[in-house]
Amino acid sequence: MKEIEIASLKRLTEFVKLNFGYDFTNYAMSSFKRRISRILELYNINSVENLITKLDTEKDFIETFIVEITVNVTEMFRDPSFWRVLRDDVIPGILLNHERIKIWHAGCSSGEEVFSMAIMLKEMGILNNATIIATDLDKDILKRAQMGKYTLKNMELNSKNYIRFQGNHKLEDYYSVKNNLAVLNPDLISNVSFRSHDLVKGDIFNKFDLILCRNVMIYFNQNLQNEVLRRFHGSLFKFGYLAIGSKESLIWCDIANKFIVVNNEEKIYKKFRD
Amino acid sequence: MVKSQLHNRYKAIVIGGSAGSFQGVVKILSNIPENFPLPIIMCLHRLKHVRHGFVEALSIKSNLEVREPYDKEGVKKGMVYLAPANYHMSLELGNYFSMSTEEMINNSRPAIDITLGSAGYVYKDRLVGILLSGANKDGALGMKRIKDRGGYTIVQDPDECMIPTMPNAALAVTEIDMKLKVDEIVKFLLDLAKLYKKY
Ligand SMILES: C[S@@+](CC[C@H](N)C(=O)[O-])C[C@H]1O[C@@H](n2cnc3c(N)ncnc32)[C@H](O)[C@@H]1O
Numbered sequence: 001m002k003e004i005e006i007a008s009l010k011r012l013t014e015f016v017k018l019n020f021g022y023d024f025t026n027y028a029m030s031s032f033k034r035r036i037s038r039i040l041e042l043y044n045i046n047s048v049e050n051l052i053t054k055l056d057t058e059k060d061f062i063e064t065f066i067v068e069i070t071v072n073v074t075e076m077f078r079d080p081s082f083w084r085v086l087r088d089d090v091i092p093g094i095l096l097n098h099e100r101i102k103i104w105h106a107g108c109s110s111g112e113e114v115f116s117m118a119i120m121l122k123e124m125g126i127l128n129n130a131t132i133i134a135t136d137l138d139k140d141i142l143k144r145a146q147m148g149k150y151t152l153k154n155m156e157l158n159s160k161n162y163i164r165f166q167g168n169h170k171l172e173d174y175y176s177v178k179n180n181l182a183v184l185n186p187d188l189i190s191n192v193s194f195r196s197h198d199l200v201k202g203d204i205f206n207k208f209d210l211i212l213c214r215n216v217m218i219y220f221n222q223n224l225q226n227e228v229l230r231r232f233h234g235s236l237f238k239f240g241y242l243a244i245g246s247k248e249s250l251i252w253c254d255i256a257n258k259f260i261v262v263n264n265e266e267k268i269y270k271k272f273r274d
Numbered sequence: 275m276v277k278s279q280l281h282n283r284y285k286a287i288v289i290g291g292s293a294g295s296f297q298g299v300v301k302i303l304s305n306i307p308e309n310f311p312l313p314i315i316m317c318l319h320r321l322k323h324v325r326h327g328f329v330e331a332l333s334i335k336s337n338l339e340v341r342e343p344y345d346k347e348g349v350k351k352g353m354v355y356l357a358p359a360n361y362h363m364s365l366e367l368g369n370y371f372s373m374s375t376e377e378m379i380n381n382s383r384p385a386i387d388i389t390l391g392s393a394g395y396v397y398k399d400r401l402v403g404i405l406l407s408g409a410n411k412d413g414a415l416g417m418k419r420i421k422d423r424g425g426y427t428i429v430q431d432p433d434e435c436m437i438p439t440m441p442n443a444a445l446a447v448t449e450i451d452m453k454l455k456v457d458e459i460v461k462f463l464l465d466l467a468k469l470y471k472k473y
Contacts, residue, residue: 003395028346030364030392031374073375079325160323218345218373225346246325247358247373249344 004033008048012036015052020062022137023200024069026224035069042068063140070138071219075157076112076150076171078214079246080164082266087120087165090241090268094209097239101130104208104235106199107216108134111145111189112158115174117212118188123168127191133206135197142194148175148184155182200224204234211236214267215245226254233258236271243268279426279451280462282469285369285400286349287312288393290386290416292319292408294436298456299406303336303354305460310338311470313349315365317357317389319382319408325359332356345373357384364392380412390416399424402466404459406430408440418448428452428459 009032013025024032036048043064045051055061077083094101108114114134121127136142150158155171162171175182197205199216211232217225232242233255242259244267250256259269291299295318306314320328332354333340342358348370349355357363361373362384379385390403390413403420405413407430421427429445431453432438444450454462 028364028366028372028374030366030372030395031362031376034374034376034388071374071376073377157323215375218375222346245345245373247342247345247361249347251344252346 004036004048009033009036012048012052015055016062016065019055021201022062022066022198026200026221027219028221031071031219032069035071039065039068066138067140070136070141072109072138072141074109074112074215075154075161076116077158077161077165078113078116079266080161080166082243082246082268083116083120083165085263085266085268086243087124090210090243090262091121091124091126094241095126095129098209099129101126101210102206102208103130103132104206104211105132105134106197106211106213106232108136108142108145108194109138110141110150111148112150113212113214114145114192115148115184115188118192119162119167119171119174120165122188127188130191132189132192133208134192134194135202137196137198139196142196146189146194148186148189149181150184152177152180152182199228199231202231204231206235207237208235208240209237210241210243212243214243215248217248218245222252229253229255233271238271238274240271241268242271280466280469282311282466282471283400284312284402284426284466285397286315286365286393287402287404287463288315288317288390288420289404289406290317290390290408290413290440291406292382292386292410292412292437292440294407294409295430297436298430298459299332300335301456302460302463303332303338303340306337306463307467308337308352310352310463311467313351314338314354315349315389315393316355317363317384317386317413319386319412320359320384322360322383328359329356343371345371347371357389359384362388364388365396366392367396369396380410382410382412386413387416387419391419394420394423394425397423397425399426401425402428404428404430405441405444406456407435407437409437410439411443413440414443414447417444417450421448421450426451428454428462430459431455 159171258273262268338354340354429441434455
């Protein structure tokens with residue numbers, strides 16, 4: 001595979017921004033470049049210039065482009081110890097002061113994280129006290145999230161995670177198997193509102209007690225991370241919680257001093273300054 | 275082969291390893307002194323859902339601090355960095371790490387090709403790439419990328435490897451500057467370190 005030049009990536013991101021309104025200029029370079037290489041390979045396109053031409057001439061190719069550029073790999077109860085802390089410390093902490101709890105899944109991908117949340121809240125007996133908003137840039141993946149159908153192979157891992165989370169039941173209690181797919185009980189997400197939302201340019205649209213944005217900002221460079229974190233700060237009630245992925249850190253971000261670390265291992269922070 | 279490229283312009287050492295590489299890695303880390311003048315960046319195949327234990331196991335043997343870096347953490351000399359479980363680890367222009375969870379490569383996440391390849395891109399001829407024992411071909415293309423960008427390439431001598439598939443795959447796709455036994459790799463790194471002033 002030939003090395004993709006930064007200059008042609010710049011032309012591509014400018015073109016996409018200008019014509020379709022998606023802004024990838026501040027995505028982390030190495031993974032973005034690999035995503036582009038992958039698209040070129042998958043669709044037999046031999047240069048970034050030709051990819052631009054294809055986006056220009058084929059009306060719907062931008063949708064395919066978004067589907068392929070985003071990394072949707074996810075799991076239910078990813079990092080089980082994180083979910084235990086959420087259940088045992090964070091959520092009870094929120095409920096001390098609020099009757100209802102407002103949660104935002106930013107970058108929810110195919111919904112595994114949302115179903116995990118719903119199952120956890122149900123087991124805590126407070127699913128009906130929660131307002132949950134789940135957003136993603138990729139509209140296609142949002143549709144899949146709402147269907148809640150996962151392969152049995154993925155369910156093996158999900159079940160293992162659930163066991164390590166130490167839930168009250170068996171994960172099988174929450175789905176039925178149809179056509180070799182696990183179909184999650186739709187009642188779990190009847191309260192969830194799924195919306196397409198672009199973290200790069202989206203405004204602050206609501207206030208939350210808890211924001212989960214895990215394994216999403218790793219695809220951004222530090223400038224963009226800073227911007228997005230500022231908006232998360234603005235979208236949290238005072239003393240609201242922010243959870244990021246286990247390999248992310250707020251240490252270097254501009255707004256770090258407005259958060260305190262609640263759990264460093266699980267990367268849970270709390271807004272304590274406006 | 276056997277053109278020894280010892281000079282003090284290298285910026286980093288990157289090491290890939292899989293099945294049968296643990297002993298070699300331990301030997302390397304236990305012989306490298308505390309004030310080693312370069313960062314050592316490692317991508318080793320590991321269990322996908324075991325977050326803990328590996329850093330600790332390596333730390334016991336290492337004179338240098340071993341850590342799994344955070345996303346966007348800067349690369350510092352005298353540190354050993356280990357790719358975390360279930361994330362690909364890349365180097366970025368500007369000399370920092372970034373993580374991603376994209377598809378597995380050669381059934382691996384972290385994939386050695388990604389760490390080695392991105393390091394090759396960032397450090398060009400200022401990089402030494404080392405590939406140890408392993409049972410698949412992950413890392414071969416990464417080594418090729420390092421070579422293509424002017425870096426220096428070393429594989430563990432296949433005769434010494436518990437499972438030589440990985441070094442052999444690299445030998446098949448690109449020019450490898452040296453085949454070395456682990457003891458010789460250690461010696462190479464120690465000789466290299468002597469060329470750095472403040473060392
Ligand atoms: C790896 S998934 C993370 C899923 C889940 N949070 C987890 O940790 O398992 C990353 C998601 O971020 C979404 N994403 C990427 N860029 C985005 C943006 N600018 N705005 C909103 N979502 C974005 C992708 O579409 C993808 O579904």
